Amino acid sequence: MSVIETRDLVVARGGKTVLRGVTFAVAPGDGIALVGPNAAGKSTLLRALAGLLPAEAGEVRLKGEVLPRWERGALARAVALVSSEDDSSGAFTVAERVALGRYPHRGPFLPLTAADDAAVERALAHTGIEPLGGRRLETLSAGERQLAALARGLAQEPEVLLLDEPSAHLDVGHQLQLFRVLDEARARGVAVIAVVHDLQRAAAWAGRMVLLADGAVAGEGAPADVLAAAAAADAFGVRIHAHAVPGLPHPLYSFSEPTR
Amino acid sequence: MALLALAAALPLVIVGAFALGSVRLPLGGIVDVLASRLGLVAARPLDPTTETILWVVRVPRVLLAAMVGGGLAVVGAVLQAVFRNPIADSGLLGVSSGAALGAVLAVKLGLATTIFFALPLAAFAGAMAAVALVYALAHSLGRATLHGLLLTGLTISALASAVTSMLLVATEEYRVKVVLFWLAGGLDGRSWPHVQAAVLLILPAAALLAVFARPLDVLSLGDEEAASLGVRVHLTRLGLLALASLITGTATAIAGSVPFVGLIAPHALRPLVGSLARYLLPASFLGGAILVVIADLAARTLNEQMDLPLGSLTALVGAPYFLVALRGSERRA
Amino acid sequence: MRMNRRRGLLLAAGVLLASRLSAAETPPARIASLNLGADEILVELVGTDRLVMVTTFADDPEMSNIVGRVPPGIPRVTRAKMERLVELRPDLVVVSEFTEADFLHLLTTSKMKYHRVQMPSLDAVEAAITELGKAVGAEAAAGALAEEHRRRLSDLDRRLAGARRPRVLYWMEPYTAGRATVMHDILERAGAKNLAAELGITGFAPLPAERAFAADPDWIVVRKEGSARTALLAHPMLSRLAAVRDGRIVEVPGRYLSTLTHHTASTAETIARALHPDRFAP
Numbered sequence: 001m002s003v004i005e006t007r008d009l010v011v012a013r014g015g016k017t018v019l020r021g022v023t024f025a026v027a028p029g030d031g032i033a034l035v036g037p038n039a040a041g042k043s044t045l046l047r048a049l050a051g052l053l054p055a056e057a058g059e060v061r062l063k064g065e066v067l068p069r070w071e072r073g074a075l076a077r078a079v080a081l082v083s084s085e086d087d088s089s090g091a092f093t094v095a096e097r098v099a100l101g102r103y104p105h106r107g108p109f110l111p112l113t114a115a116d117d118a119a120v121e122r123a124l125a126h127t128g129i130e131p132l133g134g135r136r137l138e139t140l141s142a143g144e145r146q147l148a149a150l151a152r153g154l155a156q157e158p159e160v161l162l163l164d165e166p167s168a169h170l171d172v173g174h175q176l177q178l179f180r181v182l183d184e185a186r187a188r189g190v191a192v193i194a195v196v197h198d199l200q201r202a203a204a205w206a207g208r209m210v211l212l213a214d215g216a217v218a219g220e221g222a223p224a225d226v227l228a229a230a231a232a233a234d235a236f237g238v239r240i241h242a243h244a245v246p247g248l249p250h251p252l253y254s255f256s257e258p259t260r
Numbered sequence: 261m262a263l264l265a266l267a268a269a270l271p272l273v274i275v276g277a278f279a280l281g282s283v284r285l286p287l288g289g290i291v292d293v294l295a296s297r298l299g300l301v302a303a304r305p306l307d308p309t310t311e312t313i314l315w316v317v318r319v320p321r322v323l324l325a326a327m328v329g330g331g332l333a334v335v336g337a338v339l340q341a342v343f344r345n346p347i348a349d350s351g352l353l354g355v356s357s358g359a360a361l362g363a364v365l366a367v368k369l370g371l372a373t374t375i376f377f378a379l380p381l382a383a384f385a386g387a388m389a390a391v392a393l394v395y396a397l398a399h400s401l402g403r404a405t406l407h408g409l410l411l412t413g414l415t416i417s418a419l420a421s422a423v424t425s426m427l428l429v430a431t432e433e434y435r436v437k438v439v440l441f442w443l444a445g446g447l448d449g450r451s452w453p454h455v456q457a458a459v460l461l462i463l464p465a466a467a468l469l470a471v472f473a474r475p476l477d478v479l480s481l482g483d484e485e486a487a488s489l490g491v492r493v494h495l496t497r498l499g500l501l502a503l504a505s506l507i508t509g510t511a512t513a514i515a516g517s518v519p520f521v522g523l524i525a526p527h528a529l530r531p532l533v534g535s536l537a538r539y540l541l542p543a544s545f546l547g548g549a550i551l552v553v554i555a556d557l558a559a560r561t562l563n564e565q566m567d568l569p570l571g572s573l574t575a576l577v578g579a580p581y582f583l584v585a586l587r588g589s590e591r592r593a
Numbered sequence: 594m595r596m597n598r599r600r601g602l603l604l605a606a607g608v609l610l611a612s613r614l615s616a617a618e619t620p621p622a623r624i625a626s627l628n629l630g631a632d633e634i635l636v637e638l639v640g641t642d643r644l645v646m647v648t649t650f651a652d653d654p655e656m657s658n659i660v661g662r663v664p665p666g667i668p669r670v671t672r673a674k675m676e677r678l679v680e681l682r683p684d685l686v687v688v689s690e691f692t693e694a695d696f697l698h699l700l701t702t703s704k705m706k707y708h709r710v711q712m713p714s715l716d717a718v719e720a721a722i723t724e725l726g727k728a729v730g731a732e733a734a735a736g737a738l739a740e741e742h743r744r745r746l747s748d749l750d751r752r753l754a755g756a757r758r759p760r761v762l763y764w765m766e767p768y769t770a771g772r773a774t775v776m777h778d779i780l781e782r783a784g785a786k787n788l789a790a791e792l793g794i795t796g797f798a799p800l801p802a803e804r805a806f807a808a809d810p811d812w813i814v815v816r817k818e819g820s821a822r823t824a825l826l827a828h829p830m831l832s833r834l835a836a837v838r839d840g841r842i843v844e845v846p847g848r849y850l851s852t853l854t855h856h857t858a859s860t861a862e863t864i865a866r867a868l869h870p871d872r873f874a875p
Contacts, residue, residue, distance in 0.1 A: 020340070050488050076490030087343045087482025091535035100478055104490045108475045136535075149485075283676040308704075309680060316703045317675045376694045432797045434691040439670070448675065449696045566671040567647050 003028045003191045004049060004079070004160050008058035010046045011041075018044045020215040023057060028159065029186050032193040032204030033223065037236055040193045040212040046162045049193065050081040062160070076104030080158035084168040086145050090138030094148045097137060098123055123155035125198030126181050142169035150178065154185065161185060163194040168202065179205045199240075202252050203227060211235060224251060233258070262532035263539060266546035270326070270553075277322040277553050282561050284324045285310050294319075320455045321447045325556040325570075326549035327455075328447075328515045329525075331462040331507040333548020336522020337540050338469055338504050342497060343406055344446040349522045350508040353413040353501065354390035357420035359512040362386020363442050364427050367435050377453060379442070380513040383428045387509030390416055395501070403494055406483075409501075412453065445516040445571025447556055454514050461510040466545055473537035476500060520578025521548050525587060551577075611848020621684030621706075627673050628689040630852035631710050633658050634722055635687065637855070638731040645681045646670060654817045656851040679703055685728060695837075713854040715778030719743055720854060738855050745858040746782055749865055752872045753784035759811035759868055760865050761785035762836075766824065769800040775853055783864035784872075785812070806830050812868060813837065817844035843867040 005025035011018055018041045026032055034042050038125045047053045049060060050112035051067045060067045062078060070078075080101070088097065101117040101123065124130045137145055144170045153161055161182075167175045182192050182205070196202035202209060211219035211226050213235035220225040226232055227240050239258055244252035279290055282289040289310035297305060299314055332350055339348040350356065363439075366372045366382035398404035398412040428436055475496050478486045487493050511518070526540060533539040552570070555577070559568045624639065625646035626632045632647045636659045649669040650656050668677065673696065678686065686700055686707040700707050708728040712721045719739035726735020761780055763770045770776035771787070771794030780787045788810045789800065813836050815821035822844060825837050838841065849860040866873050 047484075052484065052487055072492070073490045076488065079488075081484070082489040083484060085482075087344065088485065089341060089480040089535070091346075091530060092477075092480075093534070096477075096534070096536055097481070100474075100481060100489065102479050105476065152485075201443060281676050282674055283680045309682060311678050312703050313679045316699070317679060372692055372693050372695075373691060376698045377694060403652060430798055434689070438691065438693060448673070449693065449699055451699050451702060453698075560674070560676070565669055565674075567674060 002026055002061075004060070004062050006045075006049070006058065006060050009045075009048060009055055009060060010057035011053050012056050013044055017056070019048065022212070022215070022217055023058075024210055024217060024220055026160070026191045028189045028191050028194060030191045030193075030233055031182065031186050031205065031207040032191075033202035033209045034193055034195045034212060035197075035199060035202050035226075036212035036218070040235070041215045042212050043164055045212065046081065046164050046193065046195060048160055049160070050079050051075050052081070072110055073104050073107065075210060077156065078158055079160045079162065080153040080156040081162045081167060082149050082153040082164070084146065084165040086135065086137075086149055091136060093134055093136055094129060094140070094151075095120065095124070095133040097148055098151045098155050101152040102115060104156060110171040112130050119157055120155050123151040126154055126184060128181075143171060143174050147174065147178070150181065151254065154181075158190065160191045160193070163192070165195050165197060167196065167198065175201065199227065199255075203253060204250055227253065262529070263543050263546075266529075266543055268551070270516050270546050270549055273553050274322055274326060277325070278318060280557055280561065281313070281318055282564070283313055285314060290314060295370060295485070300302045313587045316451060320451045321556065321560075322553055323455050324447050324450055324458055324514060325553045327458040327462045328511040328518060329521055329552025329555075330545035330549035331378075331458075331466050331511045332518060332521040333544040333551070334469055334541050335504045335507050335523035336548075337526035337537070337544040338476060339522070340526060341476050341537065342500055342504075343410065343480070344480055346527070347523065349519070350504070350511075351417065351519070352410065353505060353508075354394045354416035355387045355505055355508040356512055356517055357417040357424070358382040358390025359387040359509060360439075360443060360517070361390070361420045361424045361427075362513075363516075364424050364431075364439050367442075368427055368431050369436050372438060380454065380457070384509050386420075387512055388505070390420055391501075391505040391509070395498075441569070442516045443571075444569030445518045445574070446559065446567055446569050447515055448560070448567040450514060450545055458510060458514060462507050465507045466541075469500065469503050469507075470498070470541045470545075472500065473541055476537045476541075503568035515570060518552065518574050519571055520582075521552060522536050524574075524581055525551060525576050528581075621728075623681065623683045624685050624687060624729060625678060625681060625683035626687045627670070627692070628687060628710065628852075629657060630689065630712075630854045631687040631725070632663070633852060633854045633856065634710075634725055634738070635729065636662055637724055638722075638734045639729055641667065643729070645683050646678065650851070655847040658848045658852075658854070662786050675699065675703070678705070687725070687728075712775065714773075715746075715775050715857060717781065718853060718855065718857055720776075721853075742855045742858050746861065748857075749782055749784070749861055753865060753869055756784050756869050756872060757786055757788045760791065760808075761812045761814055761864075761868070762788040762789045762805060762808070762810035762820065763814045764805070764825070765816065766821065767799045767802070768797055769794060769805075770797055771795045775857065779857055779861045780814070780864065784866065784869050800831055802828070806834060809834065810836050812841045812843060814843045814845060814864060816847050816850055818847045831841045 002025035008023050009019055009022040022045060036042055044053065048055065062070060076157055099112065099120050102112055102119060106112055106116060108224050124133055127150055129144065129147050129151060132140065132144060137148065150166060167178055170178060208221065209223040209226040210217060213230055218231040218235050219229050228242060233240050237258065238255045241254045243254065244251050289307050292306055293311045294315045335350045339352055340346055361384040362377055362385050366379045371378040394412045394416045398408045428439060454485055475491050478489050478491045479496055483493050525544045529540060529543045529547050533543045555573045559570050559573055562568055622643055623645045624635060624643050626635055626644065627648065629648050629650040632651045635644060641663050644667055646668050647663050649652040649671045651659055651669065654660050673819050683705060688707055688709050690709060690711045697707060697799050708725060710721050710725055712718055719742055722739045723735050726732045763780065769789040773795050774797055777787045777790055788808055792804060792808060794800065802840050822842055824832050825842065831837060843864055845860060845863050847854055849863060
């Protein structure tokens with residue numbers, strides 16, 4: 001039973017059609033890596049899943065109900081979007097920023113309860129940034145700010161977690177930490193869909209990979225299968241070589257320019 | 261907490277401002293007048309001079325200073341959050357320039373010298389017209405982005421200033437002086453009718469802004485993040501900016517141009533109470549009120565022959581403050 | 594107080610008369626003036642004993658005709674300070690037509706009576722002086738002052754009868770005074786044709802230098818103090834005007850240009866003497 005799915009989803013942005021009939025489904029606890037070349041429509045798809053962009057045709061269903069039928073607050077409680085671009089005013093502390101993730105649960109007027117504080121605590125702990133709780137955002141590095149944004153998403157305690165290039169500003173140590181956090185969330189039943197540019201990392205982490213090219217799904221399945229298929233090579237315009245390495249659970253990938 | 265300290269300080273500052281001024285009033289007389297006006301029976305007959313000076317001139321003026329200062333400070337804090345820019349101030353959306361244009365029109369047409377309250381009403385109308393124009397233009401091409409609002413606001417401000425200058429150049433000397441005094445900011449000559457306007461417009465709007473503290477915070481995370489958290493971004497922003505414009509329009513119509521309050525108060529108070537709106541907005545109101553009550557006190561006591569312009573005083577304090585604060589933050593960065 | 598005996602007798606008679614006719618209403622004993630013109634007229638009407646406040650401009654020799662006549666003990670203000678005003682408990686506050694309505698409302702709320710001096714034209718000067726005289730209980734002195742003003746102006750009319758009227762530009766760079774200004778009336782009475790009116794200007798308005806140049810005035814009237822004359826001599830275009838080259842520039846003292854009072858007769862006389870020296874016996 002899927003928690004979120006799309007059917008023939010068509011989405012336009014700025015007058016141009018970006019998604020041309022995307023269909024796939026995600027179950028609770030899934031870890032989906034959304035990959036594809038630039039301008040394939042990955043960010044657009046995430047935002048459509050979050051209800052931020054309307055469907056021109058087709059639909060997005062969350063827990064069986066189409067998105068337009070979802071009440072705003074309920075949708076925000078169920079789906080969290082974390083992007084790699086941090087537009088926020090830097091004057092907040094980390095704890096304050098993460099606590100704003102409880103907004104869908106409390107609304108504009110109700111005060112935060114002990115349960116909310118606990119959720120914030122857990123989010124800070126999971127992302128490992130508890131010691132930064134009292135620091136103002138503008139004093140943090142880009143990577144630390146990224147983790148704070150992620151913690152806000154976790155504090156929302158959503159059923160679906162959408163991430164747009166979450167590892168963009170992170171050093172390798174933080175990257176590993178990030179994906180571990182995502183796995184922990186998956187273990188709690190959260191469906192995680194992450195746009196990942198680094199194909200190696202995507203292949204290493206994801207349970208399922210969805211390849212998006214030219215606004216449509218060009219491949220879906222186990223990462224190894226998706227990357228081995230011709231569609232992947234076509235989409236990226238490179239030759240993809242998988243190298244099995246003893247001791248590693250998944251292949252190492254290398255890429256070369258296509259022969260003329 | 262700092263907030264409590266401010267809340268305690270404001271009434272003290274206000275009472276202090278009642279007691280001080282260009283004319284020395286006997287303390288007993290002040291107590292008598294206030295007590296009798298507040299409904300407690302006075303034991304002694306009231307000295308008419310003291311009563312007039314205190315009740316007709318000073319008390320309304322101090323109360324106005326508090327409301328204007330508090331309102332402008334809250335607006336500053338709100339605009340800084342909405343535009344995610346620490347130097348956003350009440351002049352952004354064309355309110356001040358629109359008000360100035362309204363005032364100049366009232367003076368040039370001779371309304372200000374013949375009709376009571378014509379000047380503040382015209383200034384208010386000009387302010388609201390300017391904001392409405394900014395919003396309409398910014399929305400004419402689709403939903404207004406922050407960037408669009410900012411640029412449209414700057415453009416309308418420039419336009420209003422240009423028209424104001426053209427009108428002023430063709431205006432008689434003595435009338436120009438009236439406008440100059442208004443532009444420089446000041447509360448001289450304002451009394452209870454102005455207080456009524458401020459109480460009706462500034463206080464409820466400021467209270468509403470404080471009530472919507474949390475959506476404001478969420479909004480300052482960024483449009484996309486706010487939307488994903490369930491906030492109606494455009495509606496919320498429209499509501500916040502409308503309230504902010506109402507406060508600024510009223511404050512400017514009453515007191516002319518009083519710059520820097522919206523910048524100094526939130527900036528000075530953030531280190532003390534944090535950036536969360538539910539503390540920063542009330543703190544800004546209190547801080548701004550204290551600042552302008554003191555500035556007005558200086559305006560009416562420093563010079564024997566005229567009241568100094570309030571706007572100049574806040575700028576004279578605000579500009580150096582900002583230079584110092586800027587150097588401090590540059591050094592830390 | 595420099596009042597000659599005749600005026601003093603007239604004033605005494607006037608006061609007696611006034612007190613007899615309006616026994617119920619005593620003339621104001623404490624008068625606050627918030628306007629230089631009113632300062633000047635009041636000093637003539639009631640002397641300085643009954644003044645409790647004047648403007649700072651009263652001490653400025655470039656603007657005031659009463660320098661040195663107001664004792665230093667009387668406070669000066671540049672712009673009304675309400676608290677000081679209330680403290681002085683004036684019976685009457687004299688304001689100008691440019692005073693804001695909101696301020697007047699405040700005066701009324703503070704239980705202060707005010708009198709507004711309005712002088713939209715030269716002809717209205719005498720009426721305004723008379724009105725002010727009534728308000729301060731100095732009808733006779735006001736009558737005398739107004740009469741002298743009328744006499745001086747009709748004397749000018751008589752002297753200048755039939756004289757050729759030169760085209761005169763009033764130049765307060767970059768402004769001039771067109772139709773419907775007191776300066777226009779003064780120029781006319783001084784035996785001049787107001788160039789600005791000829792150019793179609795109404796009110797106090799800026800005049801582009803090119804238009805002034807093209808109009809080629811016979812005379813130019815400027816303020817004596819300040820660098821108006823030197824500016825004309827140094828102006829790249831206006832210095833070439835015949836009027837400037839030949840020195841046909843009338844410099845009027847600032848104190849005859851700053852207010853609308855009985856001194857407008859002096860303004861007219863100063864200009865008339867420069868334009869028509871032949872009409873004034875040495």
